[in-house]
Amino acid sequence: MNPIDPQAQGLGLPETGNFKPQLERRYKFDQIFKIISWAATFSAIAVLAILLIGVLSEGIPKLSLEFLTAPPSRKAEQAGIWPAFLGTIALLLITAASAIPLGVGTGIFLQEFAQDSKLAKVIEINISNLAAVPSIIYGMLGLFVFARLLEPMTGGRSIFSAGLTLALLILPVIIVSTRESLKAVPDSIRMAGMALGATRWQTVRIHVLPLAIPGILTGTILALSRAIGETAPIIVVGAAAFVPFAPEFSVEGFREPAFTAMPIQIFNWISRPQEEFHAIAASAIIVLLMVLLVMNTTAIVLRNRFQSNR
């Protein structure tokens, strides 16, 4: 917006007594701050652009349908990411299916139902702390609990175990974002609902939750995006670097103790001596970015739909 000279608009401020408008100076500060903000935005985008340009220029030439649908190979020109791609999708399914109901449920309980007690406070603090635990710790927990203790159910070092581990990892993020979205719903709506005789659950289900859903969705998708990029925890749980067959999308397939995912494949290719593997690692990064992009687009579309329905 262009600074408007208030005097010219006839809104002149009187320059009397202690008050000096000092418009010149204040507008100047305005400009300076604007430039600083721009610089901050620009440097973030510049870093991203450099990364993207580097990856795209190296990876696009190798990107093909064949690359997407071939299994990994010792020869870079034949290698593909099909098992890793499907592994990531399968992990995502398990993670979403277990983390979303648990996380959103916990968030609703803590925000709408829990009494303001000491216990609730303790739980709250612990959830915030959990969000800051390094991901490899979750990997060790997942290895012990899901892959070892619950082996009869999860099949050991399987997609199930890894998916549940990633679910634990993002649970705190989902809980916190659910609570924040619920907090943003004005209290008057709850009061109005209850004043009309609705129970607490009816109020939450019919009035509060629909208003909070766009925010919950955004938080959840961001959390899932984090999960698909994680490498350390799933290595600990037991992802292998060379898995030449795609996972079967069935209970049995998910329990098979042999799986891989895209970050593992990328890491493996990047650390090899051969230049050609570095190039296909870039291609795999592009595919991973695509998956992220599709997820984020879905989130935005869903959010807009929910918002316009109101």
Added chain:
Amino acid sequence: MSPVSAEFLSEGVIQMLSKIAYSLSLVALLGGLVACGGGTTDTAADSGDAAPAEEASGLTGTITIDGSSTVFPISEAMAEEFQIANPDVKITVGASGTGGGFEKFCAGETQVSNASRGVKPEEIAKCAEAGIEMIEVPVATDALTVVVNPDNDWATCMTIDELSTIWSPEAEGTIDNWNQVNPAYPDAPLVLYGPGTDSGTFDYFTDEVNGEEGASRGDYTASEDDNVLVQGVEGDTNALGYFGYAYFFENQDRMKAVEIDGGSGCVAPDEETVLAGEYTPFSRPLFIYVSKAAYEEDEAVKAFVNFYLDPTNKDYVGDTGYVALSDEQYAESLAKVEGGEVKTAE
């Protein structure tokens, strides 16, 4: 990655990039759908050169391999080629490190464990506790390579003593010039690159050069990613670094290998000198450890290990940048497994 000047980053470019990204994501999605429609068949069979049909053995089963990331490329190559001939055997190879591999091996989760060093007595004890007997099988040799920048014309051959002067813990903070290593060397700063302390390469090098595993100066540029070391040595005329032969082999145009004088003259690292046993003391054996029970009871494991040790397959080892064993050594390894020669703590 090339530096990008500011004018490239206009909104137009970013818009264009996002357009490209969007259309590519569509392509990716469609590709995924098409492939889904085609069904997920045994993808291993499509890769590589088609194997003669008569080789298909009717073997079935799963083989799980884990362990050293150094040995990983060899086991991967063997697994891939074996599966072309035996499409019904599912083999997976992990790379969680020699120690991590033994942990899984002793828990009975893997049948074969890759190792870039010999098994430790405590690891043998742990396996014995779980009732797992292992057979140690040498499968290839890695030549630990000391490298310098291509513009370095003075360090062509170095003795172990000279390397020890550079890398010993006492050198920290005092040895920082090439002429301190050898008066014949020029007055130039010494810039060092080496693997991090978690690496098996680090353990082996420090043991051979400084006489004690893990004893090393700490003031050098360390990275677990050998490609970082390659870039470092390439970018600095006065640099010296060390890592596995494969990383030198793939980057021969970017650096020079230093010949090593282990007491009997200067020897350059290459396939011949390693095979002849002349490149000492930096030739290190790479192993797989095979579960005795799995080898004897599981036909698939047996066939795979025999395939691994078949001298006709040794080109697959060469492709990875390591040096294959000689035919006699392979025969020795095979005899070890077939005889069930269990590794025990001495």
